[in-house]
Amino acid sequence: MTMLKIEGLHASVAGNEILKGVDLTVNAGEIHAIMGPNGSGKSTLAHVLCGRDGYEVTQGSVTYLDEDILEMSPEDRACRGIFLGFQYPVEIPGVSNTYFLKAALNALRTYRGEEELDAVDFLGLVKAKAKLLQLDNDLLSRGVNVGFSGGEKKRNEIFQMAVLEPRLAVLDETDSGLDIDALKVVANGVNKLRAPDRSTIIVTHYQRLLDYIVPDFVHVLQDGRIVKSGDKNLAHELEAKGYSWVATAGNS
Amino acid sequence: MNRSATNGSAVAALDRFADVVNSLGEARWTLPAREAARDHVMNKGLPTPRDEAWRFANIRSLDPNAFTTPTAVQLDRGRVDELAPRELHAHQLVFVDGRFQPELSASAAVLAPAIVGSLRQAWQDHRELVEPYFDRILNYHDNAYAALNTSLVEDGLFVYVPRGVVLDRPLHAMFIGGASGETMSLPRILVVMEESSQATLLEDYVGWGEHRYFTNAVTEVQLRANANLRHVRWSHESEGAFHLGSLACRQDRDSHYAAHSFAVRGGLTRNDAVAELAGTGAECQLSGLVVAGENQLVDNHTEIRHLVSHTNSQQHYRYILDGRARGVFAGMVHVAPDAQKIDAQQNNENLLLSDGATMNTIPQLEIYADDVKCSHGATLGQLDSAQLFYMRSRGIDEKTARNLLTYAFASEIMEAVPVLAARAAIASMVFDQLPLDALETDLVREGVGHA
Numbered sequence: 273m274t275m276l277k278i279e280g281l282h283a284s285v286a287g288n289e290i291l292k293g294v295d296l297t298v299n300a301g302e303i304h305a306i307m308g309p310n311g312s313g314k315s316t317l318a319h320v321l322c323g324r325d326g327y328e329v330t331q332g333s334v335t336y337l338d339e340d341i342l343e344m345s346p347e348d349r350a351c352r353g354i355f356l357g358f359q360y361p362v363e364i365p366g367v368s369n370t371y372f373l374k375a376a377l378n379a380l381r382t383y384r385g386e387e388e389l390d391a392v393d394f395l396g397l398v399k400a401k402a403k404l405l406q407l408d409n410d411l412l413s414r415g416v417n418v419g420f421s422g423g424e425k426k427r428n429e430i431f432q433m434a435v436l437e438p439r440l441a442v443l444d445e446t447d448s449g450l451d452i453d454a455l456k457v458v459a460n461g462v463n464k465l466r467a468p469d470r471s472t473i474i475v476t477h478y479q480r481l482l483d484y485i486v487p488d489f490v491h492v493l494q495d496g497r498i499v500k501s502g503d504k505n506l507a508h509e510l511e512a513k514g515y516s517w518v519a520t521a522g523n524s
Numbered sequence: 525m526n527r528s529a530t531n532g533s534a535v536a537a538l539d540r541f542a543d544v545v546n547s548l549g550e551a552r553w554t555l556p557a558r559e560a561a562r563d564h565v566m567n568k569g570l571p572t573p574r575d576e577a578w579r580f581a582n583i584r585s586l587d588p589n590a591f592t593t594p595t596a597v598q599l600d601r602g603r604v605d606e607l608a609p610r611e612l613h614a615h616q617l618v619f620v621d622g623r624f625q626p627e628l629s630a631s632a633a634v635l636a637p638a639i640v641g642s643l644r645q646a647w648q649d650h651r652e653l654v655e656p657y658f659d660r661i662l663n664y665h666d667n668a669y670a671a672l673n674t675s676l677v678e679d680g681l682f683v684y685v686p687r688g689v690v691l692d693r694p695l696h697a698m699f700i701g702g703a704s705g706e707t708m709s710l711p712r713i714l715v716v717m718e719e720s721s722q723a724t725l726l727e728d729y730v731g732w733g734e735h736r737y738f739t740n741a742v743t744e745v746q747l748r749a750n751a752n753l754r755h756v757r758w759s760h761e762s763e764g765a766f767h768l769g770s771l772a773c774r775q776d777r778d779s780h781y782a783a784h785s786f787a788v789r790g791g792l793t794r795n796d797a798v799a800e801l802a803g804t805g806a807e808c809q810l811s812g813l814v815v816a817g818e819n820q821l822v823d824n825h826t827e828i829r830h831l832v833s834h835t836n837s838q839q840h841y842r843y844i845l846d847g848r849a850r851g852v853f854a855g856m857v858h859v860a861p862d863a864q865k866i867d868a869q870q871n872n873e874n875l876l877l878s879d880g881a882t883m884n885t886i887p888q889l890e891i892y893a894d895d896v897k898c899s900h901g902a903t904l905g906q907l908d909s910a911q912l913f914y915m916r917s918r919g920i921d922e923k924t925a926r927n928l929l930t931y932a933f934a935s936e937i938m939e940a941v942p943v944l945a946a947r948a949a950i951a952s953m954v955f956d957q958l959p960l961d962a963l964e965t966d967l968v969r970e971g972v973g974h975a
Contacts, residue, residue, distance in 0.1 A: 366932025
């Protein structure tokens with residue numbers, strides 16, 4: 273089953289074309305890694321998939337579970353099962369992590385025609401998932417990401433993903449800046465969610481994460497296009513030879 | 525064109541001066557203070573927009589001569605109780621148009637040795653406790669409305685907490701306005717806290733009907749050494765009502781004063797707060813939340829006077845303005861010559877929800893010492909687009925996300941309110957005032973910050 277199909281996608285930010293014809297097909301159950309140098313358009317692709325304002329799609333199409341999603345609001349995409357793990361998670365003082373997550377989960381459940389979870393069931397779910405991500409219970413009652421360390425913020429992203437159980441997760445540099453222990457925790461969280469009916473796109477700058485989350489496909493994004501695709505071995509090759517090697521080698 | 529009261533002779537309310545004086549009885553010793561205040565009003569006139577301190581308050585719409593003197597009315601106890609916050613478990617004191625209502629209030633006997641009750645009674649029975657403070661703390665030089673209160677005030681609240689006494693239950697002073705028509709009421713509060721005493725005062729202004737009345741209140745607070753007062757003040761006046769509140773607090777060494785003010789309803793609201801830190805180790809925290817929409821105007825003027833070394837102050841005011849509302853914050857921090865080792869912070873953050881809303885913020889520092897830490901900051905803006913996208917990317921619809929962020933902005937100020945039931949009552953008033961219809965009702969019960 274095709275989860276996501278991106279065809280000839282062009283997108284601009286403030287009049288500058290960043291994506292210049294991206295093609296990518298992600299089937300259910302697959303993990304795809306998108307690698308590339310800084311400024312190649314990795315984060316833009318992640319944001320376009322999730323519908324952030326300010327990213328203008330000028331050409332091409334994005335189909336998710338046979339639906340064109342480009343005209344959908346971010347919340348509609350989220351309700352259909354798309355999740356974005358942020359490179360820079362936002363702090364929201366005054367809204368507790370728990371309240372935020374409950375509002376989000378119940379929005380998704382309402383969309384799917386399910387009953388909202390009551391406080392007891394919700395708390396049970398949250399505690400189990402927090403344990404998986406080794407998140408301190410104190411952090412749950414604090415404002416969203418307020419006073420969290422960099423590593424805690426990233427773990428909180430994966431924690432939210434674990435609670436919301438998306439069909440398609442797009443993780444935007446979730447590994448950047450993590451120490452090896454935090455990286456293992458994050459990878460474990462992603463691996464736990466691996467299932468035949470779910471897919472993950474991991475946007476990353478570093479090959480290291482892929483030692484812990486083994487991707488089915490690795491793509492190199494450069495200057496707004498996918499210039500090379502391969503299996504997990506491509507990541508090792510990139511690590512050894514650098515991105516400039518791809519440019520000279522071409523898409524063979 | 526309406527005649528506006530730009531000079532004293534035009535202040536019709538002063539016509540009552542002789543009647544008020546004649547009714548003083550044993551409280552006649554207050555006469556010199558009243559005469560001086562009357563003369564001040566006559567000479568200076570009431571403020572107009574030409575006065576710097578009243579520049580942004582659209583005082584033109586307030587014609588003091590449009591209001592009559594309140595007449596005594598009997599209010600239904602059940603309805604009065606309904607106006608009070610649920611499960612407050614406080615000592616209730618009810619005032620109708622400024623007059624103390626013993627039959628609607630709890631008996632003060634249980635609070636002995638503290639004295640809590642009618643100011644009129646205290647003028648007569650406790651002159652030795654009242655005279656050193658009444659009209660001695662608040663300076664009405666730039667505020668002729670406060671002088672008008674002093675000259676004509678007939679009753680109010682007197683709180684005296686003796687040395688070392690701790691009042692466990694909060695005092696809830698409920699000032700009901702507009703009970704007898706379009707009147708001007710003159711609530712007056714005097715709080716005297718002796719050394720190492722402690723109390724919590726909830727000052728609650730609420731409208732009875734939908735009259736366009738005028739509340740002109742004055743609060744004076746004296747904190748002796750090491751005394752601690754937590755003071756929550758909220759105004760939930762009727763639509764179109766005028767509310768002027770003038771507060772002055774004088775603090776001796778090591779005393780602690782925390783005042784949280786909430787303006788959530790009313791036509792024109794103007795609050796002046798002055799804290800004088802007169803003893804080392806004294807600390808003062810002022811915070812405030814304004815929620816205004818339509819054509820409301822809310823103006824907060826604060827002034828913190830650091831008179832001696834080692835005194836601290838924090839101010840944190842937030843405004844949420846919608847419709848064509850207008851907000852004013854003018855905050856002055858004054859550090860006297862050679863008052864060293866001062867830590868003074870001032871913050872004013874404002875959220876504008878509509879194009880028609882206006883905010884004027886005027887932070888001012890006057891520092892005459894060199895070893896001090898003073899900061900002030902003001903921000904003005906709309907909801908944060910990154911926060912909005914973050915919430916929406918999790919499935920929360922845009923409207924709910926906006927509401928949550930708006931409420932969260934308000935809730936940080938409300939979290940400082942020390943009495944939970946009062947916090948819940950204020951939260952519910954704020955909730956009613958914000959355009960939050962898409963929000964779940966458990967938001968208020970649980971608080972966004974405490975799910």
